[in-house]
Amino acid sequence: MYKIMSIFGTRPEAIKMAPIIHAAAKDPQLESIVTVSAQHREMLDGVLHAFSITPDHDLNIMRHGQTLQSITSVILEQLTPVLEQERPDMVLVHGDTTTTFASALCAFYLQIPIAHVEAGLRTYHRYSPFPEEINRQLVSRLSTLHFAPTQTSAQNLLNEGICEKDIFVTGNTAIDALRLTENGQYHHEALDWAGGHRILLLTAHRRENQNGGLEHIFHAVLTLCERHPDIRVIFPCHRNPMIRSLAHEMLDGCNQIRIIEPLEVYDFHNIIRHSYLILTDSGGIQEEAPSLGKPVLVLRDTTERPEGVKAGTLKLVGTQEERILEESERLLNDAAAYAAMSNAANPYGDGRASERILAALHAYFEKNA
CATH class of the missing domain: 3.40.50.2000 (Glycogen Phosphorylase B;)
Structure with a gap:
């Protein structure tokens, strides 16, 4: 059995990681660990509740007036003992938040492989969006596996020198999440x-x-x-x-x-x-x-x-x-x-991104067993 740890801290990350966590929980060959930074406490908690996710580790870092610097430093400090205790075979991070960057950096320092979900998105304007554009570029340099939602994002990674065998076009897990929340009788x-x-x-x-x-x-x-x-x-x-x-x-x-x-x-x-x-x-x-x-x-x-x-x-x-x-x-x-x-065709996938991500993880583990 292989241990994977999903790490996230904001509402958007939680939404897009939830389908992977649900799929991994049903996989008998995987032990799925969930760690949250709680970079955004209340907004994160709502998503965790909606998708019935109970974190195994909660860093609870959110503070009034927090800065990018404080978020980065406290995650590095608090995540280190968690990773040392769990020693996952792979850390999964998502997208481009400061939690994503700091968590990937922490895993890298401990020489734990990193899989980047929603990899390869780029504007190539370093301050637009800020700080997300630089966060995702830095995470790409730290990651072992790159789960690109589209061929365009995969091509960005190739253009930056990322090895083709480490890039997987999966679709976007946001579409998977929509399938978990649809309700034809919805009222508000x-x-x-x-x-x-x-x-x-x-x-x-x-x-x-x-x-x-x-x-x-x-x-x-x-x-x-x-x-x-x-x-x-x-x-x-x-x-x-x-x-x-x-x-x-x-x-x-x-x-x-x-x-x-x-x-x-x-x-x-x-x-x-x-x-x-x-x-x-x-x-x-x-x-x-x-x-x-x-x-x-x-x-x-x-x-x-x-x-x-x-x-x-x-x-x-x-x-x-x-x-x-x-x-x-x-x-x-x-x-x-x-x-x-x-009526334009949606380029972000068919709602099966999580399946493709888990298949790529299994292939990596088997190859490196």
């Missing part, structure tokens, strides 16, 4: 409030948009509401106090906008299903929404998911008010343009 009070109107689901929180970008986004949404009395905007607001304060200051006066608490993954996936259009600066939703036939306008100047732009499921619109309005109006008013985006 925000949907009752929307009352059958077309729903625009808004998420906005990235660091690079917190220096003027959010104001432009909120102004654009207010203008859309003025022009379209038939829309309702649901905004699950990030817990960052600055974002919350600005959102309430600018948006509370509009009765077409509903600011709600951050949604648990079960709720979030099902509200996506009931939405008409997604406006977001998030990453994972760029994969999830197209799988449900929902067009996505990306409120960023770059994306590490160019496959979606190429396929036509995403459109980069940045944070300038005029551009957001132009592209939103097009999808609200032009049925053909909307159909072209909503």
Whole structure:
């Protein structure tokens, strides 16, 4: 039996690692250990509950006012004895968070092999997104196995000198997670409030948009509401106090906008299903929404998911008010343009990424037995 340890600390990581953890728990040849950093405590706990995951080790690092430096250093300190105690045959990390980078570095220092889930995403702009772009590039240098969600991400790794035999195109586990949360009878009070109107689901929180970008986004949404009395905007607001304060200051006066608490993954996936259009600066939703036939306008100047732009499921619109309005109006008013985006083929897989990841792990263990 081989021991694998999944390490993560934020809500998006937990959502995308949950299908692997569930699949590994059913595999008689694997002992699956789960370690969380709790970089984001409350938001992480909601996902753990939704997917019925109980961590074996909880570092519980979240502190008020934590910095990238403090997150990195405390994970290195607290994770080391856990890895020394468990001595897994492989550590699995996901994506591009500071937990991902620090955990991979810690495993590397202990010479434990690392498998990187959702490997190879790139913008090649070191500060966009920050710090994620550099985190994922550094993790690629530390990893033994690279589970790329698409051929484009695999090609990025090849271009960087990663050995082809260590790269596996698996699809994205975000699509696997959607299969675990689907509910055709779903109900939520925000949907009752929307009352059958077309729903625009808004998420906005990235660091690079917190220096003027959010104001432009909120102004654009207010203008859309003025022009379209038939829309309702649901905004699950990030817990960052600055974002919350600005959102309430600018948006509370509009009765077409509903600011709600951050949604648990079960709720979030099902509200996506009931939405008409997604406006977001998030990453994972760029994969999830197209799988449900929902067009996505990306409120960023770059994306590490160019496959979606190429396929036509995403459109980069940045944070300038005029551009957001132009592209939103097009999808609200032009049925053909909307159909072209909503019916575009999703490039992120078929919901079987976890199976492929476990198969690759077994092949590695057998080869190195």
